[in-house]
Amino acid sequence: MMMADQGGPIGRADVLRIACLEDDPMQSTLLQEWLQGAGYVCRAFAAADAFIRELRQESYDLLIMDWELPQSSGLEVLGWVRNELDWNIPVLFLTHRDSEQDIVEALELGADDFLSKPISQPIALARVRALARRNARISGRRGVLELGHFRLERESKTLLYQGEDRGLTEKEFQLAWILFCNVGRLLSRDHLLETVWGVGPGLMTRTVDTHMSRLRRKLGLLPENGWRLKAVYHQGYRLEQLSTGI
Template identity: 35%
Template structure:
């Protein structure tokens, strides 16, 4: 049974989330502030974290940074829950390592779909070999490690899956809708700017090698060697 840690200071909302998640077959743990949440991450090692952005004492962004900096918890996907829906807020959330971003108020059905989608993409699709080399990119699918021109790069689960998808479809243009479906697991209409934000993060982390990710204006992206 997969465990979801809910870090949310509104007790009624936290309990409602817990009820709906447990009805879907998940085990849940509730933390009502950031410090309690970080202690629960260490103690429980959950499969996914639902994290409110506005927490007493410690912002959700700081909690997310701490989770992603620790070797023990960096692999745990984080879904941020927030009333802030501006583009810059989403960008900040993704920059600190969030795997998804859900704006309050949200429907229970939407959140359950998001949770399932994020958990599905925790691991990459199986490949014929554990090691994939394209240009200066080397992906070890078993160890979940990526090196670019010999330097190891730390990617979030979503960033890893996005890069892996582009590498496995080398030279083929992928539309934003296709990437949302295959990387994020969305089967419903979603803001495709999420894809653009993650592509920007990939390029930044990869340095000069990020130029291999080409924008196909008005459609999507592809990866090709210079």
């Protein structure tokens, strides 16, 4: 299935994908409703093993996890995330614990913020927005982005290489924008389809691969030019900068 290369606001590439680990069904449903109502994509998991399986094959912009779980602890899952995934991915901890020792332990193990239960909608959403702003990948998705000889101008949807407009279509620019905002990070096909094309996960289509091939050619994303746009089998794509200033 091919999708037309048109339509869709550039703002789709700012959609935040959130994975939530919460074993309380009512709390999980409530969090999903709040986050989706605020315009985020949120997928919820009740067990640590299902959460970890998802993170092995899908990419997310922010994680929310409960401390106390039936078969594992949030701290154990946090340890796995920090050892196995991109350290920079923000993690918001939800817990009934609020002692100074507990807060210090979670933060030192890699949590970015700490929210004590019961949680309120305004505070939870404010914490999510704050983490998004602090995350370099998200805050970099505004205005102008410069890497090496590349310059991406968000408002005009223009990508320049050494001052020359590379003539990207709107979808090609959206895809280039999210790739350059996430240099070195593996992005799943579902992540790209959801944030660039606005379609749900699991769609069988070659459109991502087709657009990646075009970008590789139009932008010269090749090792001899200091860049590599790498396809990771059954997972997605990663843009790698092999040398600086190129």
